[in-house]
Amino acid sequence: MYNYRAPRRELQFVLHEVLQAAQVLTTLGRPDINEELIDGIMEEGARFSEGVLSPLNASGDWQPPTITDGVVTASAGFKEAYRLFREGGWTGMSADTAVGGQGLPALAHIPVGEMLCSAAMAWRMASGLSEGAIAALTRHASEDIKARYLPQLVSGEWTGTMCLTEPQAGTDLAILRTRAEGAADGSYKISGTKIYISWGEHDLTDNIVHLVLARLPDAVAGTKGISLFLVPKRLEGRANGVSCLSIEHKMGIHGSPTCVMSFDNAQGWLVGKEGGGLACMFTMMNHARLGVGLQGLGISERALQASCTYAFERLQGRSVRGPQAPDKNADPIAVHADVRRMLLTQKALTEGERLLAYYTYMLEDTEQLAPTAPERERAGLLLALLVPIVKARLTESGVECASLAIQVHGGAGFIRDTGVEQYLRDSKITCIYEGTNGIQALDLLGRKVLANGGESLKLINAEIAATLAADMPQSLRSWATLLQLALQEWAELTRLVAERVAKDPDELGAVAVDYLHYAGYVLTAWCWLKAAMVASLKLGATKAEAPFYEGKLMAAQFYFERILPRTLSHAAAVRAGVASVPILRAEQLCG
Numbered sequence: 001m002y003n004y005r006a007p008r009r010e011l012q013f014v015l016h017e018v019l020q021a022a023q024v025l026t027t028l029g030r031p032d033i034n035e036e037l038i039d040g041i042m043e044e045g046a047r048f049s050e051g052v053l054s055p056l057n058a059s060g061d062w063q064p065p066t067i068t069d070g071v072v073t074a075s076a077g078f079k080e081a082y083r084l085f086r087e088g089g090w091t092g093m094s095a096d097t098a099v100g101g102q103g104l105p106a107l108a109h110i111p112v113g114e115m116l117c118s119a120a121m122a123w124r125m126a127s128g129l130s131e132g133a134i135a136a137l138t139r140h141a142s143e144d145i146k147a148r149y150l151p152q153l154v155s156g157e158w159t160g161t162m163c164l165t166e167p168q169a170g171t172d173l174a175i176l177r178t179r180a181e182g183a184a185d186g187s188y189k190i191s192g193t194k195i196y197i198s199w200g201e202h203d204l205t206d207n208i209v210h211l212v213l214a215r216l217p218d219a220v221a222g223t224k225g226i227s228l229f230l231v232p233k234r235l236e237g238r239a240n241g242v243s244c245l246s247i248e249h250k251m252g253i254h255g256s257p258t259c260v261m262s263f264d265n266a267q268g269w270l271v272g273k274e275g276g277g278l279a280c281m282f283t284m285m286n287h288a289r290l291g292v293g294l295q296g297l298g299i300s301e302r303a304l305q306a307s308c309t310y311a312f313e314r315l316q317g318r319s320v321r322g323p324q325a326p327d328k329n330a331d332p333i334a335v336h337a338d339v340r341r342m343l344l345t346q347k348a349l350t351e352g353e354r355l356l357a358y359y360t361y362m363l364e365d366t367e368q369l370a371p372t373a374p375e376r377e378r379a380g381l382l383l384a385l386l387v388p389i390v391k392a393r394l395t396e397s398g399v400e401c402a403s404l405a406i407q408v409h410g411g412a413g414f415i416r417d418t419g420v421e422q423y424l425r426d427s428k429i430t431c432i433y434e435g436t437n438g439i440q441a442l443d444l445l446g447r448k449v450l451a452n453g454g455e456s457l458k459l460i461n462a463e464i465a466a467t468l469a470a471d472m473p474q475s476l477r478s479w480a481t482l483l484q485l486a487l488q489e490w491a492e493l494t495r496l497v498a499e500r501v502a503k504d505p506d507e508l509g510a511v512a513v514d515y516l517h518y519a520g521y522v523l524t525a526w527c528w529l530k531a532a533m534v535a536s537l538k539l540g541a542t543k544a545e546a547p548f549y550e551g552k553l554m555a556a557q558f559y560f561e562r563i564l565p566r567t568l569s570h571a572a573a574v575r576a577g578v579a580s581v582p583i584l585r586a587e588q589l590c591g
């Protein structure tokens with residue numbers, strides 16, 4: 001079983017050396033968030049993640065929460081960890097200071113968010129969902145509701161949930177059935193069943209604030225008839241018609257209770273406008289989707305660490321170049337070229353995509369804090385473009401890296417004791433919830449690329465062009481050329497798809513996933529070029545840190561030579577288009 005080690009040096013590289021987060025935050029009016037403060041927050045988060053949370057990852061997996069007579073008891077140790085988290089003031093990191101939060105910009109608190117996901121993702125979901133509820137209420141709730149519920153959510157005294165899914169309504173929320181009826185006192189009575197509700201019931205806190213999508217009696221059909229309601233589990237000390245009917249048995253994230261929730265004439269209050277429920281949810285979707293991308297990254301990081309430890313400890317066979325550990329009866333498996341391939345794949349995906357994710361969080365800060373409206377608008381367009389890419393690419397990489405970690409471990413990876421197989425089981429859900437990755441791809445291609453006439457693509461192209469035009473060592477020029485060629489092909493694919501979609505709307509869904517991965521791999525290449533530019537400069541200047549920067553350049557080379565070419569097959573799939581996925585009858589597919 002491996003303990004998690006927070007990647008402090010790596011996070012400093014990303015934040016301070018490549019993104020120059022403190023300088024950016026100063027230009028955004030937050031000079032108080034300097035490098036020292038960012039490092040201080042990171043260090044405290046690292047201690048909590050390594051010392052308190054990391055050991056709970058496996059124990060929560062082995063001993064999931066239990067339910068007795070509707071009462072859900074969290075996995076052993078989870079409640080105590082939550083108490084420590086609350087006492088440490090972590091629950092209000094991102095919330096406004098006006099409601100008792102710390103008002104930290106994303107670049108200052110996201111490293112801690114990543115560490116929590118790596119250390120114990122199932123546990124982290126409870127506080128992550130509360131952050132989503134806080135964001136939704138801050139943006140859309142009446143002053144009265146804010147005053148009654150935000151302080152307890154921000155202090156962590158209560159947690160929050162998101163109740164969207166119903167048995168017949170998953171991706172298609174337009175057909176949800178939960179009903180809300182207005183009462184004389186201005187509140188509403190909510191009735192219906194919600195399924196798959198993460199942390200819908202538990203004993204970490206005395207109360208739980210549910211944000212529930214429901215339909216009013218006279219609501220129009222479809223998404224415009226859906227409203228958002230706040231429904232507390234307990235109201236003025238008494239039960240409020242909310243109960244947990246059962247908890248699911250599932251593939252992974254065992255430590256997170258996934259609940260079937262029943263609302264039986266529960267008293268609730270409208271958040272936002274009648275019929276504006278989905279719009280309220282959409283405003284917090286960027287944040288929630290990036291949060292799931294961060295879960296994928298958290299798992300990739302943990303898997304990389306386990307692979308690295310094992311590959312340099314496990315002795316099997318001899319290097320084809322002659323013994324590398326002649327004093328032992330075999331060499332560490334890290335000497336074998338195929339194992340090196342697996343390790344570098346994990347490093348190149350994890351670290352490149354981390355840069356992409358943190359760059360995207362920088363856009364979130366810019367959208368909120370930039371002094372002028374055009375700057376905020378520009379950041380908002382870029383952010384909207386990148387969110388589905390970060391969500392889908394980082395979660396798919398989480399699965400790939402977790403699977404590679406098992407492969408590096410051989411049989412030991414398949415056996416429960418090493419703990420590595422848990423990473424794979426935990427990772428899969430990140431590709432499904434908060435909008436499946438297929439839906440992310442439709443969002444990217446349909447809304448963020450084609451519907452805005454390629455406006456956002458022009459902006460990201462300008463960002464990449466600035467990097468390509470910058471001074472860089474001659475040794476990096478060949479990678480810059482590969483990036484330039486991929487950008488040209490990306491533009492060509494976009495034109496092709498736009499023409500075809502105009503003739504046949506089915507074309508969009510047929511190519512969207514390949515289009516998303518194409519875009520994701522190209523953007524990560526851009527991130528690796530930026531990282532390599534920094535690493536090349538620093539390498540000559542430091543002896544002590546030479547291995548760190550050498551590792552960066554090795555991973556960048558691997559990325560350009562072995563990962564970026566994945567775009568070739570995605571481009572071929574996009575070109576093949578809808579003709580390659582004809583309408584099927586069941587008997588044609590499975591006889």
Ligand SMILES: Cc1cc2nc3c(=O)[nH]c(=O)nc-3n(C[C@H](O)[C@H](O)[C@H](O)COP(=O)(O)OP(=O)(O)OC[C@H]3O[C@@H](n4cnc5c(N)ncnc54)[C@H](O)[C@@H]3O)c2cc1C
Pocket residue numbers: 162163164165169170171172195196197198199250253258429432433434435436437438439509
């Ligand atoms: C462990 C877990 C925790 C969860 N936590 C929560 C929670 O806290 N709150 C909450 O409300 N929900 C939660 N969910 C629900 C989750 O968000 C849904 O499972 C997800 O949105 C997919 O919906 P579905 O399962 O009904 O799949 P479906 O919508 O039935 O989709 C099945 C497949 O069809 C594809 N598909 C569906 N429609 C289309 C389309 N129009 N075009 C192309 N492809 C399509 C999908 O991409 C997918 O591959 C959770 C689920 C799980 C398993």
